[in-house]
Amino acid sequence: METLRFYLITIKNISLFDVLDIAVVSYIFYKIYVLMRQTRAEQLLKGIILILFLIPISSFLNLTMLNWILNKTITIGVLSIVIIFQPEIRRALEHLGRSAFAERPILKNEAELTKLIAEILNAVENLSKDETGALIVIEQFTGLEDIISTGTKLDANVTTALLENIFVVNTPLHDGATIIRNDKIVAAGCFLPLSTNHSIDKKLGTRHRAALGISEMSDALVIIVSEETGVISLAINGKLTRNYTKEKLSDILFRIIKLRYLDKKLSFGEKVKLWKKKILHQR
Structure with a gap:
């Protein structure tokens, strides 16, 4: 009864600010989990939890040496985390910046967006049939100016x-990545950072690793056409999915790009529904 009375008093004393505080902290922990999921940091988190669990146990059992080692491990571990997981921390901060200060894509209307995606899809389908390797990066909220500067600037309409023509074999620009911003091909022959993910299929070549690399450090959509098999792949948020048809690729491009383009025109309730669909689709 005393315990029940304690909980009832606690509940009665909860204010709106307490609820807000809990909600904000829960959201932060959820975002940290999403960013760490299926990365090296996820395994690190499991190790930290295990150490934190063992510290009080070793103290209770008077395991002095083990307790001392575990405490020192936690102390040194904070600095080690910053050094070892610098790429993950950078990606998390970039993700936070994109969410807080994102700018909208500059497109005049939905018809323009439809035409843009159709031009990209037709090119990808033809390149796939001819088994011509291609790497197309569609810029989203994260600016890719540092990547663009490594290639040849074009500022041409997407056709x-x-x-x-850019990806014709043995032409000067065919080996690099082509960057699309809004309705323009801003550059071609660009160099992308290679992914350091060791779980990538060993059969995948440099083109696929480069696609994963840029998708890990930005929110860009990256379309890859294999020069060996003509298989179409898509890299988003550090994840690679393969064997796309034109119809399947069209569906996912419209889901992501169109959603962001129309986001400012929708009511809050409509935005929530659309983002829920997107999250479920990603899972």
Whole structure:
């Protein structure tokens, strides 16, 4: 009864600010979990939890040496985390910055967006049939100016013919990545950072690793066409999915790009529904 009375008093004393505080902290922990999921940091978190669990146990059992080692491990571990997981920390801060200060894509209307995606899809389909390797990066909220500076600036309209021509074998720009911003091909022949993820299929070549690398450090959508098999792949948020058809690729591009384009025109309730669909689709 005393315990029940304690909980009832506690509940009665909860204010709106307490609820807000709990909600904010819960959201922060959820975002940290999402960012760490299926990365090296996830395994690190499990190790930290195990150490924190063992410290009081070793103290209770008077295991002095073990307790001393575990405490020192936690102390030194904080600095080690910053050094070892610098890429993950950087990606988390960039993700936070994108969420807080994101700018909208500059597109005049939905018809323009439809035409843009159609031109990209037609080029990708033709390149796939000819088994011509391609790497197309569609910029989203994260700016890719540092990547663009490594290639040849074009500032040309996105057309099927131009995209196909860029990736013709033995031409100066075919080996690098082509960057699309809004409705323009801003640069071609760009160099992308390679992914350091050791779980990537060993059969995948440099083009796929580069696609994963840029998707890990930004929110860009990266389309890859294999020059060996013509298989179409897509890299988003550090994850690679393969064997896309034109229809399947069209569906996911519209889901992501169109959602962001229309986001400012929707009511709050409509935004919540659309983002729920997107999250479920990613899972």
